[in-house]
Amino acid sequence: MPSKSSARHAALTVAVVCSAASTLVLTAPAHADSVRIHDIQGTTRTSPYAGQQVSGVPGIVTGVRTYGSSKGFWFQDPNPDKNPATSEGVFVFTSSAPKVAVGDSVTVTGTVSEYVPGGTSSGNQSVTEITKPTVTTVSTGNEVPAPTVIDSRSVPSRYTPAGDSAANGSVNALTLRPARYALDYYESLEGMNVQVKNVRVTTATDPYAELWATVKPSENRSERGGSLYGSYDSQNTGRIQIQSLGATADFPVANVGDTLSGATTGPLDYNQFGGYTLVASELGTLKSGGLKRETTKKQARDELAVATYNVENLDPSDTTFAAHASAIVNNLRSPDVVSLEEIQDNNGAKDDGTVAADVTVNKLIDAIVAAGGPRYQWRSIDPVNDQDGGEPGGNIRQVFLFNPERVSFTDRAGGDATTAVGVTTVRGKARLTASPGRIDPANAAWANSRKPLAGEFVFHGRTVFVIANHLNSKGGDQGLTAQYQPPTRSSETQRHAQATLVNTFVKSILTAQKNADVIALGDMNDFEFSGTAKVLEDGGALWSAIKSLPKNERYTYDYQGNQQVLDQILISPEIRRDRAFSYDSVHINSEFHDQISDHDPQVLRFRP
Incomplete structure (x- = not known):
């Protein structure tokens, strides 16, 4: 994935500049006198003006x-009309x-415009503004209109209502129904003084002094206080982003719960970045929920523990090696095999x-030893320069760590960045033509994206095939608060093609050996109920083991107030059917403001 901080900084720069690319002018310039703010806002998402x-508002x-760069002010009519829209x-x-x-009591003369944060190509809703203003102060020290709770x-x-099919699914021209739809309700309050009380945090404070909270404490509540995102059809309507209107240094440093x-x-x-946001001039007092980082149980002597962990663009310049090592040793209890995602090259970006x-x-392995863990060995394949996406210059890839005291790796020459790994049958057993090897790396489905890494491991005499994945990200998808409803998830096209290749490869292993132990794991960048998961599971070749957990425990990531599944460990029928397995989503990052990665690692334990 691209660097979160650099991508966010660049996007912030775009978001606060009112340019031709992000301002919609919907009518020819004219002149309007004696209008009020509610006239300007109108009953749809875009202003009739x-x-x-407009003059003297x-x-x-x-x-x-x-x-x-988005300097300005909000003002509100103290004499509202009777229309809630x-x-x-x-x-x-x-x-x-x-x-x-x-x-201050003011009158404003200026031009009404519709500003689209992120530009019109983002699909975001627009914000009604008055630009190029002339502001006259009538009086000072007036009582501010009481906030709407x-x-x-x-x-x-x-x-949300479904968008107008004649307008590519846009809801812009639909009359607001604030008593029926949450997005209409929030839009009917755009620019107004609002208030929330005693709200629970559902996404921790980020580096930009923002958090997400919910006004509906019972809505899809997770076991640790967040709000679960469990369906495309059932949104968490109570979630809202909160920023500070003043000094960010005083912003509460909050965790989920x-x-x-x-x-x-x-x-x-x-x-x-998330749509409707309360820009707080008054912040509630932070009350800790006491959330602690989780620790999984140690695998039994005859259990193989396999984990996946996205370490978020790890490169030698980072200061998080000791923290990642401690997490692997103490929270994950030193799994036998660890699939790492987002390992960058030796000089990072x-x-x-x-x-x-x-x-x-090796810097991570040394840190693991220093933390009291095993000296892992590792296998990977270096990508072709600048061909696997992620942060430019970073060359992220998947890496296998394995504990040689517990499990062995079967090395078989022939795997490189551009050669496709295949499957053969030897004495009735499936065998990779190269180990490690990459799945169909020249296929267009992997353009500017990570190629899956496949390898053979042996535990207690039985071969286990492990496929490390990092499918393409959701970048470019329209947001949940987009003007287009339902929003378009454009990234799925490539991800489904990638999932098809992984599924086909797993089926080739199972064709060669029906009872093979196969694990496909990693950052799938999609939900356990998604089309991507269905493609991965097609024909019963795999099953996402996170679905063995109760629904209120199924999450690996926390985004815009929604706890959700992006990281998965999928298992072949033999593992699911014939042997007891246990699964744990180990919550050490996603819920915390001081996270070392934005993903929670996952651990599967089973007896081959």
């Missing part, structure tokens, strides 16, 4: 943003630090043709 000049300033607040984009204060009773359980006690109040914005990763891997 978009592109027009009155309101009270409710929030002032002086940082970044029309917002009474709007953002005024000033481009420089505004010369108003909260409580967002709670479990006010937010509908239905998420913590509570913002009391009132959190501020304007309701819409941004590129420097794009100079380096592809070897021995420095990176």
